[in-house]
Amino acid sequence: MEKPELYIKTSSLAKLNAEYVLDQHLEFFQNIDNCVVLDVGCGPGNITHEKIFPLLPKTKKKLIGIDISRDNIEYARKHHQIDPRISYEEMDILTDDIPNEYIGTFDIIVSLFCFHFIGDHRKALKNIHKMLKPGGKVLINFMKKSLLPNMYQYVYNKPKWTKYMSNFNEVVFINQPDDSLKELFEEVGFWQVQYEEQESNYLYNSDYGFGIVQSLNMFDVPKDLEREFIEDHLEYYEVNGVLAKNDADYVLNKYLSVLQTNNNNIVLDVGCGPGNVTYEKLLPLLPTSTKQIIGVDISNNNIEYARQHYQMDPKVSYEQLDILTDTIPNKYVEAFDLIVSLYCFHLVGDHRKAFTNIYKMLKPGGKVLISFISKSLIPDMYQYVYENPKWTKYMSNFKDVVFKPQTDEFTKKLFDEIGFVQVRSEERENTYTYNKEYAYGIIKSLNLFDVPKDLEKEFIENQFEYVENSGYVDADDNGKKQYHFSHTLFVITAGKF
Incomplete structure (x- = not known):
């Protein structure tokens, strides 16, 4: 300072x-x-x-x-x-x-x-x-x-x-x-x-x-x-602030009965990020009989940070793992009594493969609790810029990182086809309103593509152009533009025979 x-x-x-x-x-x-x-x-x-x-x-x-x-x-x-x-x-x-x-x-x-x-x-x-x-x-x-x-x-x-x-x-x-x-x-x-x-x-x-x-x-x-x-x-703050925290709190507290089953001995958190939610939110809500909770994430930087800052309890550990892997480690096959994933799957392009891997890692009799954003303006916004030839070449990972908006019925059917049982779900709609500067900052912070630095501003402005032209904008009482970002939080629970 x-x-x-x-x-x-x-x-x-x-x-x-x-x-x-x-x-x-x-x-x-x-x-x-x-x-x-x-x-x-x-x-x-x-x-x-x-x-x-x-x-x-x-x-x-x-x-x-x-x-x-x-x-x-x-x-x-x-x-x-x-x-x-x-x-x-x-x-x-x-x-x-x-x-x-x-x-x-x-x-x-x-x-x-x-x-x-x-x-x-x-x-x-x-x-x-x-x-x-x-x-x-x-x-x-x-x-x-x-x-x-x-x-x-x-x-x-x-x-x-x-x-x-x-x-x-x-x-x-x-x-x-x-x-x-x-x-x-x-x-x-x-x-x-x-x-x-x-x-x-x-x-x-x-x-x-x-x-x-x-x-x-x-x-x-x-x-x-x-x-x-x-x-x-x-x-x-714009990416990981109140929005993610509020949604995680809502899901974990509403579904306490799933978390606090006494046979939740081994627990997996998929997409644990830097480990803060795993350690501060999930761990305290699990039964005292829980022996181990493992957080996995595709990012090695996240895992290293989690190990340094959120591994103070011997029950907790973190491992790097891509949920879209073709080869699940043998030690993870049918290893977990409970698998949780909070605010992650809207960053996973292939839900069928990811859910199939989760099914393979779940013990017979185990349960899953998964929440993610199922609908928002983000996929359509990315599709809008992806169709511009100027940007397509920089968005080669488009299909891997941009999820498709999904209906409740589609996701439940996918779970049924994979083999899950007792599938239950809910949708929760949220709308947040921001001024122009903050809305622009959010879009900038969500950039998932390797665009050259000298073109980044134009790339973000093209995304912002979609937001302004798609009915997400009106004026406040003082005549200033305000931007409405809506999303649907999808929560699903299921089991495995």
Whole structure:
């Protein structure tokens, strides 16, 4: 984070969380005379000075803010060091050499909205423990789960950016369950460990969202490429944000009875992506008797990321597998009691072959739970540009990656023909409305074809042309264009004799 002023302008989320945490723990800062306090990850100093300092007892002796960023520290010294008891120092909380004057020095150590930028929580907590006085207290809050790690991985996977993100593993945190965090604190040496979890959702316009992502940039990208770099971050939110999460939550919670059957000993998640839904959504809903859950995906980058970030439970593992393979590994044949696939099959061109492979991997008596987008404007939009000779040569994988809109009856018949039994399905229609800029961004982010960079803008504009000419556009109350993206979520369950 090297843009203090921009961060302050776009840090409403950090401020709101700081206010909530500090207000809930007022007693934490009281009745400690001549206390020495440390704020870890103070950023540009505004929260240190404006939020923490006023809560300390009048007899406070010193409040020190530390941050890894020299720009932040210089800004804090200039704008938020107006009391002689406040000071700011540059320090990496992952340092191997804690200054001697900090060891066993602090009565209170606070860290607000910082630890989700720290890759090694164990080392950071050990350093905090070393700097705390015996009898001292710590108050730490951070984003335990968010889209940030997957967003950074999405960008890191693009060869254009990988070379600028050499510090990726150091600064990208891992989503963690409550139990592992509590255990980590206790292993380091803390006691009387208490924690809470609060889920929050925030809605921003595109300009503000751009500013937030820009202010959080932790990578050394050349200035002339920075805007494109930030836009690629925002692509992730457009593709993998609320829409996919809401649909996954809906399916898993509605079909709990399928998930929680006691004989679901071995489970397969097809199209697991980066592993977040497998680990955070699917695993907690399975019965405690489940022995193993394997996530498979065609993307090696996704699998490597899932292994690094979402394999904290020994039951969970990830393997690279193309669901359209001609050769299913022998160990997978009739190996699974339950096979799940969420939000994947609209990216699979040959449903018959994919469902046949799933049938082969299912044990007799096993069940499947599959959801995907069965109808949307996307296939017709791609067909529109595919028929333009200018683009056909760049879309050689068109039939492999573009699904055909399917009816409920067609898919159920396909399941019957393959051999599935007790086939049940439902369709759920959803419509989302966006402004022009956001709609354009979604279409850009969904590009599945290898179009030369100098032609990409024209290629996207041709797709956007289809949307505008196909009745998906009208005007809002202010006369501005708004774009309606509708899709039908198809959910199917079935078994095997």
